Amino acid sequence: MEDVELFAYRREDGSVGVRNHVAIISVDHAGAVVAEGVSKLLRGVEAVTHQYGRLQFGEDLQLTFNTLIGVGCNPNVAAAVVVGIEPNWTSKIAKEIAKRSKKPVESVWVIGQGTISAIAEAAKKARELVSYVSEIRREPCRLSEIVIGVKCGASDTTSGIASNPVIGKVGEWIVDIGGTFIFGETTELAGAENIIASRFENEGEKRKFLEVFDNYVKFAKSKGVDILGSQPTQENIAGGLTTIEEKALGNIQKVPDRPIKGVLKPAERPPGKGLWFMDSSSSAQEQVTLLAAAGAAIHLFSTGKGNTVGHQILPVIKVTGNPITAKQMKDNIDVDVSGITLGQMSLEDGARRLYEFMIKVANGKLTAAEILKHDNFAITRLYPSM
């Protein structure tokens, strides 16, 4: 497969985006109300909201900050307004986004003026930014310049037969043309962790991966959950999956069979091109958000039964190999590769179908989850607030 020229947004920091959003990013619950208010007043803004950001500490607070800063720096965002309850953390996040991405970033806080006034202030600032970003033109870029993420959810037998291998194949093409591809879902690899470990380019990163994996298993055990012993689930067994190895092998079909460069921390931007593993939850909305924070501009999502996840700033492309899901949930599905399951389509043809759709999305075509406003931004919490 050859690299493709397409029209996208080249940002100041060298990254390439496929959307041109003004993000209204909330630092906390107070900011969330303001961001929602602004999004009702203006065209061209995306409210990135959540209910956390208060009394968090240590690593957990840092991950929330990194997620908010990372989403602000994402190349699909052209400008941002950061809104929070008070000036300290709000300005800190706004300044960091501006420093790293060189984008116009404003900040607004609620204390000292109240919610209605804060909405007005944020809306005035966002209005200027919308006007400014609407003049930014798409320009010729290469597909290999776009960071692409992957995940599967609501999987079934057809995921291992069709949608996962299709994504794996597309991922191989992306890596081969010199692009960047990120996978994660630490727990989903259980049973095939040694296969993934064997694909790391260097020993240090391989050890780091196995450590991340073991820590997850131990953490779950400390909470009374045996991740390994509880797989496959009763539902999986009813669907025909017998062993944890078998389930994991189905999962990793979506991981390109290429050397893995290294392990990324949650929300960490990959330091170079190629294939990367990110330590991340298997919860769809959390994983998609962590990849958005890492700079992914397109996300490939494989589903059997029909997970509907989407994201404010990251287009999520739904691929299914289940003919029933493709029919019943047509509104939610972007690429139907159920022909593979039915023996009417080759894997190569399915992959080509996804590749072509992905290029359209990069050029501006909206995904089902974008049209349906599946705005599932979600913070990954590491432990409770104080």
Next chain:
Amino acid sequence: MKVYLHDEKDNVVVALDNLKPGDKIEAKGKVITVRQEIPFGHKVAIENIPKGSYIIKYGEVIGVATTNIEEGEHVHIHNLKSLKYT
């Protein structure tokens, strides 16, 4: 009858339909007679697999046969177990 072979090295295929005893399936160029009811998504042995040998799917070991399995038999929790976590 539709079945899916993930990899040429595999000794099982996946049923893409609910299979019944006597149904003929084709894998790796040979015709196999199904011996039991096998639901959609479940595995069928495409060769005789002696007790203690590996079950291969996706070209990788997914576990070990706990009984002698004959060609055309259902392969699942009653005759296959994980090597990793038991």
